Amino acid sequence: xxxxxxxxxxxxxxxxxxxxxxxxxxxxxxxxxxxxxxxxxxxxxxxxxxxxxxxxxxxxxxxxxxxxxxxxxxxxxxxxxxxxxxxxxxxxxxxxxxxxxxxxxxxxxxxxxxxxxxxxxxxxxxxxxxxxxxxxxxxxxxxxxxxxxxxxxxxxxxxxxxxxxxxxxxxxxxxxxxxxxx
Numbered sequence: 001x002x003x004x005x006x007x008x009x010x011x012x013x014x015x016x017x018x019x020x021x022x023x024x025x026x027x028x029x030x031x032x033x034x035x036x037x038x039x040x041x042x043x044x045x046x047x048x049x050x051x052x053x054x055x056x057x058x059x060x061x062x063x064x065x066x067x068x069x070x071x072x073x074x075x076x077x078x079x080x081x082x083x084x085x086x087x088x089x090x091x092x093x094x095x096x097x098x099x100x101x102x103x104x105x106x107x108x109x110x111x112x113x114x115x116x117x118x119x120x121x122x123x124x125x126x127x128x129x130x131x132x133x134x135x136x137x138x139x140x141x142x143x144x145x146x147x148x149x150x151x152x153x154x155x156x157x158x159x160x161x162x163x164x165x166x167x168x169x170x171x172x173x174x175x176x177x178x179x180x181x182x
Contacts, residue, residue: 039075042082043091048098049078051107056145058118066154073148080144097137104134 041049056068056077068074081094101107106117121138123130132138149155156162 036072036075039072039078041078043078043094044081044098047107048102049074051098051101052077052141054111054114055101055106055118055141056148058115059142059145060149060155065159068145068149070158071149071152071154073145073152076148076152077141077144093140097134097140100134100137104132106134 044052053069053074056073060068060071060073062069077094081091084090104117104121106114109117118138121132121134124132124135125138150160
């Protein structure tokens with residue numbers, strides 16, 4: 001309720017509530033709310049938002065399961081930061097992260113260049129002796145992108161196939177015969 005009372009919260013969450021209500025009436029995913037389809041960033045500049053969206057989609061691409069695009073991870077991050085008026089340090093951290101990406105050339109790069117740049121930025125994660133000035137930006141985006149994705153319908157239900165309050169009648173991963181059937 002507190003999040004819905006934040007500036008823009010009622011509009012943002014009402015779109016999700018309507019989508020959830022629409023879902024109860026059929027097995028298919030609810031239609032994408034117009035708010036998300038025509039989203040205008042509230043915290044980030046249009047250039048930074050486009051870069052953030054591209055970055056999140058590189059980290060969690062769409063393949064045979066939905067990715068960050070379908071989960072609207074960049075939208076969620078933008079909403080969260082816009083609603084965080086009482087957390088100027090967090091907002092500054094994100095502005096600094098986007099500035100580091102811009103300085104690294106991410107904003108100006110094409111799709112292939114962006115993918116190569118993300119590979120370069122993430123090198124310190126694989127090689128602890130390596131450094132990159134935008135590595136902290138990558139870690140910040142990765143952390144929030146992961147949270148946004150796996151708490152979304154696309155991540156939780158469509159990618160992970162979470163069934164909610166259900167039970168298994170069989171346990172296929174277990175080798176014990178007494179655990180196979182309830």
